[in-house]
């Protein structure tokens with residue numbers, strides 16, 4: 345009879361290795377097909393159950409780094425759980441003594457190992473499908489996930505088989521190489537185990553070190569790819585944000601990768617003639633182009649979740665006129681390939697500037713901005729501009745979308761806002777004077793006036809405005825400032841929108857309907 349404890353330890357190590365194989369396969373799969381990995385599903389579920397104010401705080405403070413970090417932790421967690429399942433395997437499928445002869449015993453363990461591995465992986469696959477996925481809120485067999493129950497259960501079966509078979513194989517290998525000189529099975533195991541243990545530890549440590557190194561390198565690359573201008577001066581933003589500098593906000597850990605040829609846009613719901621469009625059919629319709637600034641509703645005053653681009657696409661009103669509308673339509677709901685949803689009032693949907701766009705500043709819409717097509721709703725915060733859109737449905741009730749279900753306002757009108765880009769907060773400014781500047785933005789209301797105060801808000805100076813590229817963009821403002829004295833100055837900025845209303849000065853956090861207040865910075869005149 346084989347001793348138990350070494351087997352359990354072997355089970356853990358083999359489980360870790362098999363877990364690495366499965367995780368690598370999942371990552372490969374998600375890169376190639378855009379499929380959700382198990383950690384992706386779990387992180388989304390965790391995010392879903394996190395109170396919105398915590399989510400908001402985490403996302404706005406840690407921003408882009410939060411998700412990769414969390415995701416990496418979950419991947420490591422998955423590998424450790426795979427190790428624990430390896431122990432379970434070793435306990436469930438111990439080697440059975442086949443007879444008196446040692447060699448036969450090894451032989452049998454080796455022979456049954458891959459079969460046991462297969463059986464074991466089917467057992468944990470059932471566990472994942474029937475318990476794990478429903479508990480994380482995506483339904484039995486992952487029926488609520490983008491791929492649907494059939495695809496999800498098949499790919500997960502493949503993942504689990506890769507784990508179980510690797511595990512069984514490794515276990516079989518590990519105990520089936522007796523040293524001919526050593527009669528005692530236990531000794532043989534302990535020797536194989538020791539060399540295996542060293543190898544396994546080295547492998548795991550190697551993988552961990554490589555991961556860590558990659559992470560450090562990517563952080564380093566991020567740091568050195570930041571704008572290289574002097575940290576005390578600041579610079580006006582380019583009026584049209586280059587696509588690779590355009591801010592990105594997504595609810596996903598892994599965004600959908602959509603194949604343009606397979607993508608369709610369905611127009612259904614309360615319409616007379618439901619229909620579907622392929623990408624080519626959409627692109628063949630008459631198109632319109634417009635400059636539109638997008639700002640995330642979680643952007644703090646003076647924050648950088650705001651960018652400007654020129655967009656080309658088809659007017660949503662044209663798409664809806666083609667289907668016709670049944671009486672009673674109140675809103676138009678949008679669904680995306682990542683199961684994101686939102687809706688806009690019918691009136692806003694029929695406005696000529698609301699479009700389904702497929703081009704961004706002359707380029708095909710980049711993946712992260714909603715390839716192959718997204719909604720664009722000028723005047724409303726970014727969350728209404730549904731990326732990777734697949735379905736448009738007029739409805740006769742007050743549809744609540746993904747973020748609205750999590751406590752955010754459904755209205756989404758942008759607040760009038762203004763930003764100081766030059767000089768920078770905590771920066772310096774020459775006593776001899778120089779240009780100050782930044783942007784003002786008020787959605788589809790336009791900007792009538794921007795004023796700068798250099799004395800903490802006691803007096804205000806009207807800035808010069810560059811002509812807006814369209815009624816839906818930010819404007820660049822400049823003001824030549826000649827300071828009257830050395831030392832610290834508090835600069836504040838405020839804008840007046842096209843309806844004559846002054847920017848709200850009362851500070852308020854972003855949740856639930858967007859931040860208000862005035863940006864204030866401190867500069868040293870020298």
Ligand SMILES: Nc1nc2c(c(=O)[nH]1)N[C@H]1C(S)=C(S)[C@@H](COP(=O)(O)O)O[C@H]1N2
Pocket residue numbers: 590591592593594595596638639640641680681682684712713714725726727728729730731732733
């Ligand atoms: N399908 C989908 N669309 C989405 C989101 C998302 O997570 N999924 N995020 C929204 C939010 S909150 C914002 S601010 C904008 C950001 O668009 P961008 O990443 O192109 O700047 O996309 C919106 N559309």
Ligand SMILES: [Mo]
Pocket residue numbers: 593639640641642726727
């Ligand atoms: Mo957003």
